[in-house]
Amino acid sequence: MKEVTREVYLKWYEEMLFWRKFEDKLAALYIQQKVRGFLHLYNGQEAVLAGALHVMNLGGKDKMITAYRNHVQPIGMGVDPRKVMAELLGKVTGTSKGMGGSMHIFSKEHGFYGGHGIVGAQIPVGAGMAFADKYFNTGGVTLTYFGDGAARQGSLHEAFNMAMLWKLPVVFICENNGYAMGTSVERTANHTDIWKLGLGYEMPCGPVDGMNPVKVAEAMHEAMERARRGDGPTFLEMKTYRYRGHSMSDAQLYRTKDEVEEYKKIDPITQVLDVIKEKNYATDAEIAVIDDRVRDLVEECATFAEESPFPEVQQLYDVVYEQENYPFIPHRL
Secondary structure, eight states, rough: OOOOOOHHHHHHHHHHHHHEEEEEHHHHHTTTTOOOOOOOOOOOOOHHHHHHHHSOOTHHHHEOOSSSOSSSHHTTTTTHHHHHHHHHHHHHHHHTTTOTTOOOOOOOTTTBBOOOOOOOTHHHHHHHHHHHHHHHOOOOOOEEEEEEEEGGGGHHHHHHHHHHHTTEOOOEEEEEEETTTEEGGGTTTTOOOOGGGGGGGGGEEEEETTTTHHHHHHHHHHHHHHTTOOOOOOEEEOOOOOOSSSSSTTOTTTTTTTHHHHHHHHHHHHHHHHHHHHHTTTTTHHHHHHHHHHHHHHHHHHHHHHHHHHOOOHHHHHSSSSOOOOTTTOOOO
16 A cells, blocks of 8 residues: 555645535525535544545556445546536536536546435445446446445345455445434444445455545455455445535434544544644644645635526526437537
8 A cells, every 4th residue: 555654644634624624614604505405424434434545546547436425425536626616506517517516526637426316326336337447447446435324225135245256356234333314324224334344245344444545445455455356345344424414405303422522533524633733744734724725725616616508598598408309408518
């Protein structure tokens, strides 16, 4: 695995802080009714993404697919954050011209295949993407993310079975943040170790500290190298936590404020910052410069999104199927 150096820690701190502040801004815009529909935030789970990005082959072979908590992943993979912000505000400058919204961020160019609103729908799709990589011998690995609630979907078992049978280059990752919407893991099954689902398929599997990017990177590196060798999939359960509700409309009556505060003691951003300070990787002044840079970029994204125009009505026709012998719907694309 690539060494976790001073530069990596500083990169992790800046990126994770930006993701957190980016979504905090989205929460504020949601309250102002500038973001409509649902809004599922990633606060607290940033280490799962940071650790994975450290070992991925970005801009090339490796791909990622996930559920609807999907705003910061494409940013980490290289998508312009201004376009992500614009997409959430429904603007034409967004990643899908303002027609995908919060749950459907997508960028084939950067290897990010969505944002899926149906619980568990992305699991077999991720296996299918890995099948294509094996079929065409691309050398790529697909990271397929889902939540603890989706782990109870039947499609997971079908995908696990075929992935093992065909030794597909896929890593299945359950981001277990403790709650499927408002239902705790303890209430959804007679076991709480979700990673053990892999044992029924003799799939390499195990739990990972999802609040520590180093632990995530180590586990992901081993899983991705196994996939690249042609040895098949791995199933990892990232033990993580979300500080905000399932979505912005979640009253969070299923947990106490004390529970949330207890998990904030192991905040992934704080953990990284503590290492930076302990190892003298940066002075307080240098950290302040990073903080200012993050704040300015968040404001730049918000300004870009708010000043961008909404799509024209014509665009509704441009993105539907065009049939030559049915000329009654005009198209311009």
